[in-house]
Amino acid sequence: MKDDKMKILCKWCNVPTHCHIVSEEIAEHQGAYGIDDVKMAKIKIHRHFKGGNYCKGTDRIITVPKNKISEDKIYYH
Numbered sequence: 001m002k003d004d005k006m007k008i009l010c011k012w013c014n015v016p017t018h019c020h021i022v023s024e025e026i027a028e029h030q031g032a033y034g035i036d037d038v039k040m041a042k043i044k045i046h047r048h049f050k051g052g053n054y055c056k057g058t059d060r061i062i063t064v065p066k067n068k069i070s071e072d073k074i075y076y077h
């Protein structure tokens with residue numbers, strides 16, 4: 001996976017934005033059959049604009065389930 005290809009749907013401006021994975025961690029998730037370990041990725045959203053100013057999502061680090069990450073796009077809601 002090439003970092004420079006990764007994009008995330010910024011939840012502050014709703015525009016696909018370049019990002020990269022900062023780190024990964026395991027989180028416990030309460031599933032239907034008990035507690036599952038879920039791989040999470042911390043993702044830094046790159047600087048981008050909303051209107052004439054930087055978007056609030058600029059340089060934010062968010063955590064998303066790793067299985068939501070595909071080759072070239074990440075969707076986050």
Ligand SMILES: [Zn+2]
Nearest residue numbers: 010013055057
């Ligand atoms: Zn944004």
